[in-house]
Amino acid sequence: xxxxxKVLTLVLALACGAFAPAARAAEGGYxxxxxxxxxxxxxxxxxxxxxxxVNYCLSCHSAQYMRxxxxxxxxxxxxxxxxxxxFGTDKVGDLMKxxxxxxxxKTWFGANPPDLTVIxxxxxxxxxxTGPDYLWTLWRTYYRDETKxxxxxxxxxxxxxxxxxxxxxxxERRAVFVDEKDPHDAARTIRRFVRFEQTSPGQMDARxxxxxxxxLVAYLAWMGEPARASRMQIGVGVLIFLGLLVVMLWRxxxxxxxxxx
Numbered sequence: 557x558x559x560x561x562k563v564l565t566l567v568l569a570l571a572c573g574a575f576a577p578a579a580r581a582a583e584g585g586y587x588x589x590x591x592x593x594x595x596x597x598x599x600x601x602x603x604x605x606x607x608x609x610v611n612y613c614l615s616c617h618s619a620q621y622m623r624x625x626x627x628x629x630x631x632x633x634x635x636x637x638x639x640x641x642x643f644g645t646d647k648v649g650d651l652m653k654x655x656x657x658x659x660x661x662k663t664w665f666g667a668n669p670p671d672l673t674v675i676x677x678x679x680x681x682x683x684x685x686t687g688p689d690y691l692w693t694l695w696r697t698y699y700r701d702e703t704k705x706x707x708x709x710x711x712x713x714x715x716x717x718x719x720x721x722x723x724x725x726x727x728e729r730r731a732v733f734v735d736e737k738d739p740h741d742a743a744r745t746i747r748r749f750v751r752f753e754q755t756s757p758g759q760m761d762a763r764x765x766x767x768x769x770x771x772l773v774a775y776l777a778w779m780g781e782p783a784r785a786s787r788m789q790i791g792v793g794v795l796i797f798l799g800l801l802v803v804m805l806w807r808x809x810x811x812x813x814x815x816x817x
Contacts, residue, residue, distance in 0.1 A: 586697065586711045586749070588681075591688040595774035602630040605775025608768060610641045610652075612721050613672060619652035621673040622779050629782055666717055676773070677780040688777045695722065695769045699731040699752060711749060726765045727758030 595601040606627055625648045627637050634648050658668045676687035694712045698720040701709035706719040729752045738744040
C-alpha cells in the first residue's frame with residue numbers, strides 16, 4: 557500500500573509538472589511582447605478575430621485543416637457564418653481554403669504563403685515566448701522599408717517576405733535606428749531600434765489597432781487547438797480527482813496499518 561501511494565504521488569506530481577511552463581534559455585533577436593491571454597477565452601474577441609482573419613488573411617493564406625462550421629464553437633450560428641464569412645459558392649462545412657493560385661503566389665512572394673491553421677502552435681522559441689507572443693509582436697512591428705521588394709520590413713521577422721496586409725488599419729510608420737559600437741567587438745557596428753514614427757494615419761488609432769490584432773491572434777491561437785478549453789477543463793478535473801484519490805488512499809492506508817505492529 558505504501559508503494560502504491562508513492563506511485564500515485566509521483567504520477568500526480570508529474571501531471572502537475574506538465575502544466576508548468578518549461579524553463580527557456582535566453583536567445584537573441586527582437587524581444588517578443590507578452591500577448592494578453594485574457595483574449596484567448598473572450599468569445600467576442602474570437603469572433604472578431606475570425607472576421608479579421610477571413611477578410612485580411614484568407615485571401616493569401618489557407619487554413620485547410622479548419623472548417624467554417626467550427627466557428628459555431630465560439631458562439632456563431634450557421635446564418636452568421638454564411639452572412640459574414642463565406643465567399644461565393646462556399647458552404648458552411650467547407651474547409652478554409654484560399655482562392656489564390658499557389659503558382660501565382662510563388663511568383664509574387666517568392667514562396668507559397670504557409671497554411672495558418674496551426675501557426676500559433678508552431679511559432680515558439682526558447683527564451684522568447686509562445687506562438688501568440690510571436691504573432692502579437694509580429695503584427696505590431698511592421699514598418700516601411702523601400703529597400704525591400706514589398707516595401708515593408710518587420711522587427712520580429714527581419715526581411716519578411718509578407719507585406720503588411722493590415723497597413724490600411726494601422727497606417728504607415730518608419731522605424732528609427734541608431735548605429736552603435738558592439739560592446740563585445742569594437743570593430744563591429746550594430747543597429748539598435750529606437751522608436752517608430754507614424755508617417756500617415758490609418759483607419760484605426762493605436763489602441764483600436766492593438767485591440768484588433770489581439771483579437772486576430774486570439775483567433776489564430778484558438779484555431780490551432782479548438783478543443784484547448786475543453787482539454788484544460790478535463791485536465792483540471794483529472795488533477796483534482798488524483799489529488800482526492802491520493803488523500804483517500806493515504807487515509808485508507810493509515811486505517812489499515814494502525815493496528816499492525
